[in-house]
Amino acid sequence: MSEMSKIVRTISNVIFPLITIFGLYVIAHGHLTPGGGFQGGAVVASGCIMLLAAYGSAWAFERIKEKRLTAFESLGAVWFIGVAFLGLFVGGIFFANFLVGLKLFDNFTLFGNIPVVGSTLADINTGGVLPLMNFAVGLKVIAGLFAVVLVMAYASSLKEWKK
């Protein structure tokens, strides 16, 4: 695809940080409000695809190699399985939630508070192992969706496809 006009490129540059911050907020607060890893990852991937549509696929493919994107996705998968195996070593069961109520140093818990039963306000320090898993799955979804769209957009604009 070729690039779009100057107005479209400028507005995409202005809006892209806002979309990324909103998507990262949906990923990070997955254990308090509706949302989580898959939903927030789809939002950030949509922002990246908007930039790809505004600047053209030939320009984007010179700067972003697809090997780095697949490396990001594999990093997300290894992180997810690493947290699951850590639950096996510390807690005794595969996928155990070992961070709930665990005090590391004197008064410092890493996502370990237990919320009061009933309707409460949001406390980001709760959740156990869930926020770590949310970040891993969000990274995997962002890298996977963006890599697929980039490869398909570049491959359909080569010379040998136009008959």
Added chain:
Amino acid sequence: MIYNIPFIAVVVMIFIGLYAVVFRRNLIKMVIGITIIECGVNLFLITLGYREGGVAPIYTSLPKGTRYPSEMVLPVPQALTLTSIVIGVAVLALMLSLVMHIYKHYGTLDVRKIRRLKE
């Protein structure tokens, strides 16, 4: 019988998708039909777990006076629907890549002309 209307809507959606897969000749229209069948199945999973007058099963700032297990919607069908949507996206990406490859090799998208297996 009038209160089972969402399940009848699911049956109508599945039959629209099935009609597009069986009676059309263009490959892209068949792919769209498969996606419509998948959307119908996701709708069926969500409407299995509804409770009359219920709220979402989230404890952050509940509305006042909600009794917990008897006025909340069931959470397990929503988790299964999340997985099903992601699987639908993965299958759609693979199907569209294969359709692009077939078009590059044969030059046409008509299903009745793409029958040779050798060459």
Added chain:
Amino acid sequence: MTTRHIVAVLVFSIVAVFFVFSALMIHPFGDPGSPDMDNHIIKNTQTEAGTNNGVTSVVFDYRGFDTLGEATILFTAVAGVMMIFRRKKR
């Protein structure tokens, strides 16, 4: 209206009758049958899983194994698309 079309329409209508009969015999729309497992999950999700969100605790804690299988499916789809569009080195 060839014979093939008439046979296809007949088979479609028979299958549609079966589908509509089954759709009318499921439990009525606002009133699920026996929600014992979901009642247990809603009551104990703040002490056992330690979070406020019921749906996320089901996806990642009570049924985390299904999420592991879904991550594998995402990886397989991306690997398949990359393999179809590879470039031959000269």
